[in-house]
Amino acid sequence: MAMxxxxxxxxxxxxxxxxLANWCRKNSLWPMxxxxxxxxxxLMATGASKHDLARFGAEVFRFSPRxxxxxxxAGRVVMKMLPVLQRIWQQMHxxxxxxxxxxxxxxxxxxxxxxxxxxxxxxxxxxxxxPGCPPRPEQLIQxxxxxxxxxxxxxxxxxxxxxxxxRQLRKRALVEAADPLAIDAARNPxxxxxxxxxxxxxxx
Amino acid sequence: xxxxxxxxDVTQRGPEAGARSEDYLWxxxxxxxxxxxxxxxxxxxxxxxxxxxxxxxxxxxxxxxFEKIGEHLTFNQYVTVTDRMNYISPMANNVAWHHAxxxxxxxxxxxxxxxxxxxxxxxxxxxxxLLCNGAVGLDTGxxxxxxxxxxxxxxxxxxxxxxxxxRFTNSYTRVGGVSQDFTPLVIEKIRTFLKTxxxxxxxxxxxLTRNRIFVDRTKGVGVLAKEEAIAGGATGPVARxxxxxRDLRKDEPYLAYEDFQFQVCCASAxxxxxxxxxxxxxxxxxxxxxxxxxxxxxxxxxxxxxxxRVARPTKQQxxxxxxxxxxxxxxxxxxxxxxxxxAESYAAIEAPNGELGFYVVGDGSETAYRARCRPPSVLHxxxxxxxxxxxxxxxxxxxxxxxxxxxxxxxx
Amino acid sequence: xxxxxxAVDDVLAALTERFGAVxxxxxxxxxxxxxxxxxxxxxxxHLADAGFDLLVDVTCVDYLEYRGARRRYGMVYLLxxxxxxxxxxxxxxxxxxxxxxxSVVPIWPAANWLEREVWDMFGIRFIGHPxxxxxxxxxxFAAHPLRKDYPLQGRGxxxxxxxxxxxxx
Numbered sequence: 001m002a003m004x005x006x007x008x009x010x011x012x013x014x015x016x017x018x019x020l021a022n023w024c025r026k027n028s029l030w031p032m033x034x035x036x037x038x039x040x041x042x043l044m045a046t047g048a049s050k051h052d053l054a055r056f057g058a059e060v061f062r063f064s065p066r067x068x069x070x071x072x073x074a075g076r077v078v079m080k081m082l083p084v085l086q087r088i089w090q091q092m093h094x095x096x097x098x099x100x101x102x103x104x105x106x107x108x109x110x111x112x113x114x115x116x117x118x119x120x121x122x123x124x125x126x127x128x129x130x131p132g133c134p135p136r137p138e139q140l141i142q143x144x145x146x147x148x149x150x151x152x153x154x155x156x157x158x159x160x161x162x163x164x165x166x167r168q169l170r171k172r173a174l175v176e177a178a179d180p181l182a183i184d185a186a187r188n189p190x191x192x193x194x195x196x197x198x199x200x201x202x203x204x
Numbered sequence: 205x206x207x208x209x210x211x212x213d214v215t216q217r218g219p220e221a222g223a224r225s226e227d228y229l230w231x232x233x234x235x236x237x238x239x240x241x242x243x244x245x246x247x248x249x250x251x252x253x254x255x256x257x258x259x260x261x262x263x264x265x266x267x268x269x270f271e272k273i274g275e276h277l278t279f280n281q282y283v284t285v286t287d288r289m290n291y292i293s294p295m296a297n298n299v300a301w302h303h304a305x306x307x308x309x310x311x312x313x314x315x316x317x318x319x320x321x322x323x324x325x326x327x328x329x330x331x332x333x334l335l336c337n338g339a340v341g342l343d344t345g346x347x348x349x350x351x352x353x354x355x356x357x358x359x360x361x362x363x364x365x366x367x368x369x370x371r372f373t374n375s376y377t378r379v380g381g382v383s384q385d386f387t388p389l390v391i392e393k394i395r396t397f398l399k400t401x402x403x404x405x406x407x408x409x410x411x412l413t414r415n416r417i418f419v420d421r422t423k424g425v426g427v428l429a430k431e432e433a434i435a436g437g438a439t440g441p442v443a444r445x446x447x448x449x450r451d452l453r454k455d456e457p458y459l460a461y462e463d464f465q466f467q468v469c470c471a472s473a474x475x476x477x478x479x480x481x482x483x484x485x486x487x488x489x490x491x492x493x494x495x496x497x498x499x500x501x502x503x504x505x506x507x508x509x510x511x512x513r514v515a516r517p518t519k520q521q522x523x524x525x526x527x528x529x530x531x532x533x534x535x536x537x538x539x540x541x542x543x544x545x546x547a548e549s550y551a552a553i554e555a556p557n558g559e560l561g562f563y564v565v566g567d568g569s570e571t572a573y574r575a576r577c578r579p580p581s582v583l584h585x586x587x588x589x590x591x592x593x594x595x596x597x598x599x600x601x602x603x604x605x606x607x608x609x610x611x612x613x614x615x616x
Numbered sequence: 617x618x619x620x621x622x623a624v625d626d627v628l629a630a631l632t633e634r635f636g637a638v639x640x641x642x643x644x645x646x647x648x649x650x651x652x653x654x655x656x657x658x659x660x661x662h663l664a665d666a667g668f669d670l671l672v673d674v675t676c677v678d679y680l681e682y683r684g685a686r687r688r689y690g691m692v693y694l695l696x697x698x699x700x701x702x703x704x705x706x707x708x709x710x711x712x713x714x715x716x717x718x719s720v721v722p723i724w725p726a727a728n729w730l731e732r733e734v735w736d737m738f739g740i741r742f743i744g745h746p747x748x749x750x751x752x753x754x755x756x757f758a759a760h761p762l763r764k765d766y767p768l769q770g771r772g773x774x775x776x777x778x779x780x781x782x783x784x785x
Contacts, residue, residue, distance in 0.1 A: 034237060036244045036266055037612050038291035042372060048354035063238065079774055080754050081244060081265045084236055086780050110285060113269030114761050114770025125782045134372055162782050264752035272761060272768055307644055434669050434698055437726030448698060455701045456619050549644050550694055550705065563692060565677055573682060578673040586729040615752055
């Protein structure tokens with residue numbers, strides 16, 4: 001029976017599973033406030049009464065990385081703190097995103113000194129950068145809206161958009177297919193399995 | 205409060221008769237990323253059940269080399285960095301820094317500038333105490349109180365934004381003056397704030413001051429005796445809650461504090477509750493000061509005159525007088541600027557957190573040779589182990605909140 | 617007029633009586649004493665007994681690039697009295713190989729962290745300090761960053777971390 005002929009009740013919508021999952025994910029972001037400095041106060045202001053982050057479904061601040069899927073790094077990260085940041089990032093479950101809030105977290109800001117890490121994106125992946133020193137709460141809210149948009153557009157239910165390793169593997173396979181001297185992929189069971197896993201994703 | 209760790213009865217425990225009491229202690233790592241630290245500091249707690257036997261604080265998780273930057277930025281540039289020092293009351297840091305620089309230069313401000321700086325320093329004190337007490341409330345379970353406080357902070361942010369364009373990191377002061385004069389709109393907004401804020405403050409007091417849960421959680425917790433406070437170098441509300449009647453606004457009147465009537469708020473209990481009460485009362489006193497200063501705001505110039513050659517002249521002066529043109533030119537040149545003596549001096553103000561001073565060494569150039577900040581938070585946090593010994597784990601957050609530890613000021 | 621703290625002439629007189637002539641100067645109403653590192657502890661203890669009960673700050677200045685300076689490190693002890701509001705600055709000058717001075721923690725417990733910070737930032741050893749570890753920088757950090765011969769941007773320590781990409785996490 002063709003889809004067109006099917007009579008659906010009025011309260012039923014048809015969608016792709018990816019799209020549905022993303023819709024759920026983007027509207028229930030649980031931020032992990034990694035607030036170190038001044039930006040942390042603006043982060044508090046964003047959650048407090050006047051700006052009220054709850055309007056965008058991202059007000060459930062949880063301080064346990066296991067419960068969160070959005071890390072907001074607010075403030076400068078220094079040498080002594082960076083291992084802590086990396087540890088907390090690794091403790092968060094996929095899918096997870098990271099907002100680098102403020103000039104210090106993004107680039108080191110005015111603190112071009114011996115102790116301050118010049119941008120956290122040198123050491124952990126970052127999805128959104130918010131400029132400002134510190135950014136106004138409106139800017140942070142805009143960043144969260146943009147991130148929601150990104151999640152809706154790019155997200156997949158298997159989290160393949162994060163799978164840069166698989167992407168590398170597929171790229172290598174293409175190069176090797178063009179090169180007759182490359183190793184024979186057909187006789188290599190490990191590579192074969194990896195290729196099969198990678199082939200389920202969109203070619204990039 | 206006794207400083208000795210509580211007695212632990214070894215005979216009442218498990219099978220190993222020879223075990224020492226330390227064997228039954230367990231260690232809890234608290235921070236550096238923890239909701240109740242608010243910022244980045246770390247405590248290693250030694251616990252006996254729920255009781256804290258000892259605490260070892262560790263700091264430096266936000267050390268970003270402020271003092272080293274101070275040796276590379278000019279006196280006017282460095283004010284942007286002081287904003288980020290105690291970031292819940294940046295205006296007070298601005299005032300402290302330029303107070304220290306002007307002490308080094310021996311510069312006498314205009315009366316209007318003194319009054320303006322007094323007003324903004326007191327508004328900064330209010331916003332600092334609002335957040336500090338709000339955070340104590342938040343940590344002890346009173347979320348509404350925090351929201352009330354934060355809403356009023358937004359009003360103060362709004363005043364500052366109208367005043368200088370930045371709501372949070374203001375960088376408002378300059379050597380010999382301030383960046384913008386008060387406009388009628390600013391004065392209007394402060395007047396409105398003076399009218400509306402006491403009502404909110406009353407509401408906040410009604411919410412928390414006699415709240416049974418809050419009082420139970422803070423009274424008698426983290427007691428700091430007067431002698432310990434002085435020996436430990438405590439200043440500001442922490443010392444005043446322990447009965448030290450030291451307030452630089454009265455003891456070493458700087459800016460225009462001599463002209464105003466206000467009380468120094470003290471308590472004798474020295475516990476978290478006393479610190480909360482002192483802060484609540486200080487906000488009322490600050491309101492009095494702001495009110496008096498605003499009603500008696502002197503007319504006249506806000507920056508020191510052209511003859512002093514430190515503050516940038518107004519546009520009118522640059523275009524219409526030769527002194528103004530020369531002064532503007534000299535101050536803008538990279539290798540000119542103003543003259544700084546080869547000397548060193550220390551000057552402090554009563555910041556919301558305590559005595560915030562700068563030890564500035566001048567070497568003749570427009571850049572400080574050394575800009576040492578005397579941060580009140582460091583000395584307060586060093587007192588933490590002796591405040592928490594013998595209390596329970598849940599009291600850690602109450603004590604931390606009431607000391608108002610700001611990591612950026614702690615570590616710089 | 618700016619506020620001038622109460623004079624400290626009586627304190628200086630008592631100090632001269634006990635330790636002989638003490639080098640002192642006044643700048644902007646602030647009295648500064650210079651004492652030798654041998655006498656420092658005794659002088660500070662004497663001052664503590666004479667009413668300077670509040671240790672405001674302990675810090676240091678590195679005079680490596682200062683015009684006309686003869687000695688490299690200048691320790692700064694800022695003292696105040698909570699009873700009389702007098703203030704006094706005590707300076708102790710030290711020199712390079714192994715700069716060290718007696719710790720004042722036995723006199724004022726407040727000095728504990730302040731001296732640790734000076735050790736961390738300037739590498740000045742405090743003899744008799746109960747717990748002389750780094751305060752701000754990580755333990756494995758090698759340099760003393762506030763010394764004038766240490767560059768503002770550091771020597772690359774801040775880049776020395778493993779990189780986590782999306783593949784690792």
